[in-house]
Amino acid sequence: MTQSPPTALAGIKVLDLSRVLAGPWCTQMLADLGADVVKVERPVAGDDTRHWGPPFLRDEDGNDTREASYFTACNRNKRSITVDMAHPQGQALLRRMACEADVVVENFKVGGLQQYGLDYDSLKALNPRLIYCSITGFGQDGPYAERAGYDLMVQAMCGLMSITGHADGTPGGGPLKAGVAVIDVFTGLYASNAILAAINARHATGQGQYIDMALLDVGMAVLANQAAGFLATGTAPGRAGNVHPSLAPYQDFATQDGNVLLAIGNDGQFARFCAAIGEPGWAQDARFATNTARVHHRAALLALMEPVLRQRGTADWIALLEDKAVPCGPINTVAQAFADPQVQARGVRIELPRGDGLPAVAGVANPMRLSATPVVYHRAPPALGQHTDEVLEQFGLDSARIEALRNAGAI
Template sequence: MTASSPASTPAASRPAALAGIKVLDLSRVLAGPWATQLLADLGADVVKVERPVAGDDTRHWGPPFLKDAAGNDTREASYFTACNRNKRSITVDMAHPEGQALLRRMAAEADVVVENFKVGGLQQYGLDYDSLKALNPRLIYCSITGFGQDGPYAERAGYDLMVQAMCGLMSITGHADHEPGGGPLKVGVAVIDVFTGLYASNAIIAALHARDNAGHGSGEGQYIDMALLDVGMAVLANQAAGYLATDKAPGRAGNIHPSLAPYQDFKTRDGNVLLAIGNDGQFARFCAAVGHPGWAQDARFATNTARVQNRSDLLILMTPLMQTRGTQDWITLLEDKAVPCGPINTVAQAFDDPQVRARGIRKELPAAGGLGTVGTVASPMRLSGTPVVYRSAPPSLGQHTTEVLTEMGLDAAQLAQLQAQQVI
């Protein structure tokens, strides 16, 4: 079978990629839940443990709020739905000894635990790695904190915005100080949390492979120490590499790329357009299309390095030119010339884009509690043999408590006792 040929067995009849993997999710807010949603999308059974009555903090981070079938706001914030689909929710008070015992029983049968409490915060409950490893040596235990398990900042609380500032990301995001609106800016999404979730899920899958791969032979789990600050430094990518090569800290340059030109937004006759010219061939085709083929032969602009060095001269020529046509006119002119060019959409326009609609990015999942459906963004992981399955919308608080505890062997009398004690 070639790499491009379809699988011989229909994907729908195969188990999901992580089918059979049990995840105990003790995390809240975004980074941890983002990691566990990825695992859930790939087929893992993720049981999300929430505080009775209150639940995950993000259930209350609104507006905006979800609407019920009649179109009225509920008390459920939409933020929670971004990272909790395909999970089961149970409510357990881990401050109660009986709650701790329940969670230890679950951990003893789990493959993975994910938590984002402060360093050492779960030790008092007997839910730290060492305690649970003694019960389940195969357990993979992932801790997510702001600054990691060691170092001078280990005890500090860490939040996405704080880490965007500390790692230098805000110093390279936004317009330069001398420009209108200049100054450091955060990214419009909590990208450090999201990237931490991505790195954490990769580490967890790698640890599962190491545990279960016959070549390793141990069959033992391991501990994963994820820190938002580590991730923030890692995702500086080429900007960090440039600093390490030169010892010169990069600055803010708005939408201009520090190593490519022209690679930025331009004002058009009726709005803005984005040009992302990444090589000399694309620039030559652009010049020919706009009636200035000589620009590509000009020594100041013939190579990308020359264009970066002479960016101001190039922009003197290009800025008035780009204002002679409308945004869609530029896209139409350049799209068949293999010159990357596109609009600067709002989120609403992005969801309405024909390519986004064709790819089925928006998913509507049936919701519990009379909410009708909940909109969610499709996973970008497109596996041909073991595709993502959208099993369920983000759960209501404690929706699966009875179901999960019954699977553990508790009977109705035991459940009633735990409810009476306010453990669940």
């Protein structure tokens, strides 16, 4: 009989009080690495994203199930229980669970869990080893601490939208959000990193700690080179469409039948590109010989390149350049990306069986490939409250006690 490989976070227990995206993305990362994540949801309603549709999952006949696909993006490998934390017995139950947990993750408003006795100070007194991660829009202090924070408004506030989209005065110009809630996703990733760091620190100290994660902080952090450029010069970057501010040519180009993306990052790649298209002299031209020169003379370079690239189709350019170590590729739709042979070879699409005659849930594989402690997919995104009885029994509650809690409205 084949045994499952060991997981990196085997034995780590996570009490997940979060909902929507940033918190659940964090806890899904921990669950994928082997942590036992118990997702606590509101009775009847559950996580908000269960209702964020369309699109919805479909049954075997292709009909909408009213189960929003959004929820499935960030809740696999978890067990769902329903607990009313506004109910005194529900609060007592969650405190009991926190006593045995390694990690609590929550994304309520600042101070919102104190009234329930589920804040960090209250739970730390019961479990000093507890690692407690709070995710809010603006952090636990500062003039905006009490504000609600959402991905879209943080994309706007942190400056991301000011550098995303076509420049003012060009067709379609103006600020744009990213096509994915990237601040939420990045916050989930930063939060999971912070939790792993705190787990490692606990090995040395025996003590847990508090983690304060703010979407705005993360939004500022992921400005990366754009922030560094502003801090170095005092000049705020602007929108430039798909043009890279510090590299050239590094953008999309129109072809005979569509578009091709060139991502030339050094002078050697540019020289190979020029040779491949029959224009080796461009690489010796003083205006284009170095990346800095190409950035300064971008308009002149594009005036030469654009008519040449329109002479062939996208696939022809990729076939010509890809074996010359010149980074290039198509601009795919999501459907085309999933159909790409490299994506398929890497097993990026996964199928998570649900049992009970329900169709499997399709998902995207975790990109972390660990050789000794790989990610394991052992649970599809759970139905609301699917594991309530199972989890409470593990905490020593018998069926009569569970039924009494249910009758009282606590679960």
